[in-house]
Amino acid sequence: MATKEEIVNGFMKAIVDGDEEASAKWAKEAVAAGLDAYEMVTKHGGDAMTIVNQKYEKKEYFVPEVLCAANALNAGVDILSPHMKADKTSVPATVVLAVVEGDIHDIGKNLVKIMLSAAGFRVIDMGKDVPSAALVEKVKETKADVLGMSALMSTTMPRMKNVIDMLKDQGIRGKVKVIVGGGPVTKDWALSIGADDRPHDASAAVGATKGLVEKLRAERGETW
Amino acid sequence: MAEMTPRKRALLCVTGNKRRADRISCMDTLTTCTVDQMNAVKAPFPEANRDPELAFKLAAAAWEVIGLEGFKLPFDLCVEAEALGCKINWGRIDRHPSVETHVFNDLKDLKIPDDIVERGRFPLKHDVELRLRKEYGDYLPIVNQVTGPFTVAGHIFGIEKFCIWTKKRPLADVREALMQISEMNIADCKKALKSGTDVVCIADPSATSDILSPTFFKEAMLPVYQNMAKKIGAPIVLHICGNTSSYLPFIADTGFDAFSVDAQVDPGFAKAIVGDKIAIVGGVPTITALLFGTPQKVKEAAIDAIKKGVDVLMPSCGIPPRTPTENFKAMVDVARCMVYV
Numbered sequence A: 001m002a003t004k005e006e007i008v009n010g011f012m013k014a015i016v017d018g019d020e021e022a023s024a025k026w027a028k029e030a031v032a033a034g035l036d037a038y039e040m041v042t043k044h045g046g047d048a049m050t051i052v053n054q055k056y057e058k059k060e061y062f063v064p065e066v067l068c069a070a071n072a073l074n075a076g077v078d079i080l081s082p083h084m085k086a087d088k089t090s091v092p093a094t095v096v097l098a099v100v101e102g103d104i105h106d107i108g109k110n111l112v113k114i115m116l117s118a119a120g121f122r123v124i125d126m127g128k129d130v131p132s133a134a135l136v137e138k139v140k141e142t143k144a145d146v147l148g149m150s151a152l153m154s155t156t157m158p159r160m161k162n163v164i165d166m167l168k169d170q171g172i173r174g175k176v177k178v179i180v181g182g183g184p185v186t187k188d189w190a191l192s193i194g195a196d197d198r199p200h201d202a203s204a205a206v207g208a209t210k211g212l213v214e215k216l217r218a219e220r221g222e223t224w
Numbered sequence B: 001m002a003e004m005t006p007r008k009r010a011l012l013c014v015t016g017n018k019r020r021a022d023r024i025s026c027m028d029t030l031t032t033c034t035v036d037q038m039n040a041v042k043a044p045f046p047e048a049n050r051d052p053e054l055a056f057k058l059a060a061a062a063w064e065v066i067g068l069e070g071f072k073l074p075f076d077l078c079v080e081a082e083a084l085g086c087k088i089n090w091g092r093i094d095r096h097p098s099v100e101t102h103v104f105n106d107l108k109d110l111k112i113p114d115d116i117v118e119r120g121r122f123p124l125k126h127d128v129e130l131r132l133r134k135e136y137g138d139y140l141p142i143v144n145q146v147t148g149p150f151t152v153a154g155h156i157f158g159i160e161k162f163c164i165w166t167k168k169r170p171l172a173d174v175r176e177a178l179m180q181i182s183e184m185n186i187a188d189c190k191k192a193l194k195s196g197t198d199v200v201c202i203a204d205p206s207a208t209s210d211i212l213s214p215t216f217f218k219e220a221m222l223p224v225y226q227n228m229a230k231k232i233g234a235p236i237v238l239h240i241c242g243n244t245s246s247y248l249p250f251i252a253d254t255g256f257d258a259f260s261v262d263a264q265v266d267p268g269f270a271k272a273i274v275g276d277k278i279a280i281v282g283g284v285p286t287i288t289a290l291l292f293g294t295p296q297k298v299k300e301a302a303i304d305a306i307k308k309g310v311d312v313l314m315p316s317c318g319i320p321p322r323t324p325t326e327n328f329k330a331m332v333d334v335a336r337c338m339v340y341v
Helices: A004-017 A020-032 A037-057 A063-083 A107-118 A132-142 A158-169 A187-192 A202-219 B006-014 B035-041 B052-066 B079-083 B122-136 B149-157 B159-168 B171-194 B214-232 B245-251 B267-274 B286-291 B295-307 B325-337
Strands: A094-099 A122-125 A146-150 A177-181 B071-073 B142-147 B199-203 B236-239 B258-261 B279-284 B312-315
Touching: A004 A020, A004 A037, A004 A063, A020 A037, A020 A063, A037 A063, A037 A107, A037 A202, A063 A107, A063 B159, A094 A107, A094 A132, A107 A122, A107 A146, A107 A177, A107 A202, A107 B159, A132 A146, A132 A158, A146 A158, A146 A202, A158 A177, A177 A202, A187 B286, B006 B199, B006 B279, B006 B312, B035 B052, B052 B071, B052 B122, B052 B325, B071 B122, B079 B122, B079 B142, B079 B149, B079 B171, B122 B142, B122 B171, B142 B149, B142 B171, B149 B159, B149 B171, B149 B214, B159 B171, B171 B199, B171 B214, B199 B214, B214 B236, B214 B245, B245 B267, B258 B267, B267 B279, B279 B286, B279 B295, B286 B295, B286 B325, B295 B312, B295 B325, B312 B325
Parallel strands: A094 A122, A094 A146, A146 A177, B071 B142, B142 B199, B199 B236, B236 B258, B258 B279, B279 B312
Antiparallel strands: none
């Protein structure tokens, strides 16, 4: 029987390597050894994704490697989740994510979702090609802390401004932080349309989201 | 001395011989359609993507309304995917068509019919190109755009799935699929050249270094592009969206005539990396200058791009449909008054 250390290291390495079979195998070992499933997923799975994150930031990893790692993590989570006893002590911040209307390029958004979920956020993924009004409705309905919008085409990115203007018009811009991203979206442009931040990639989105949530909770004059 | 025709000028500039032209060309090899043009010639999206009469009018609008020195077809990137059986969302006046469904579940399912360029909207594209040549003679260049192999792979297999295969499947198999798709592009171009087109633009927006590693680009994309360069037999412009800086040394070796850089790549930097191996075209940022800027801002950006050495002055990417005509025209104005001495 493998030791706890071997199981944890094997599980983490499987995720970093994007190896689904190995991840599932180590997850089963963890269950058999009676390890805490919740800790396996949130702590060790999360740590593994942080490593993936760092490699992506250093351009050692690219989108395909991150997708493989996410699949490996999911393979482990499938096995571990029936054994998880959720930690209900802290309320996670809610993030609504979407690719704006007219744009169907969702790889970037999916990466952000992977990274934010691994970091413990409650992520509501509205998918791609989402009409502005539906996005604003979802922010209201879920009392979201952060709204993340993505556009990969220069032809669709103006929609982001459209959504932010709608939030302003409805008087709820102060209740939610907005981050935007996608290939053609520059930081200058993002700030000029009234977004709070434009993290330079999916990995930076985690830090940016954490920072904005803290800021929002400190401000919290305007709460939902 | 007779004025140099825009066609001759474009062919010199796009092949890296701008010094032999009277001035820089402002042929646009990327998406040129704006709502203003659609309204001006009464040929709106989405109908203009499927109706030959409207397609002709809208293609001609690039010259007639804006003054861009060339025509380009088609207006969208879905012709290949549609002909292979993908379902298309046709969009609306300010929204390009997009691919909705994928058709192949696995690499080994890929089958491209021999008569592919007779299917879907390929014939419409070639017919409109032929009509433009007939009606405008040899005065203006006509660009046949093809959707590049990696982008088509994303359309027909699903981009995430295909990305994962770049890691999980043998490289030779992935490259072979891309190679097969490139053969469809080549057949399309051969047909288009017979319809009177002069220049090929390979738009491969998905093959960006925001997604793929330089290693994959070198080992899979480079041989596929080289195959296209060898077989097409006309000046070729490659466009890849986003930050392509790390690809530039390989792009220089594709054998293509020109590379169209997106706004994230400084044209001067690109020139410094590729040297004389390939021309660099583009340079006018679509969002900050053309869409949201002013004519003055567009002019400054265009002059800056020329100073940095671009060989053809054009937008850095496909034009956003809501771009104001006065901004788009400001770019053309700069090209027109830039005379080489």
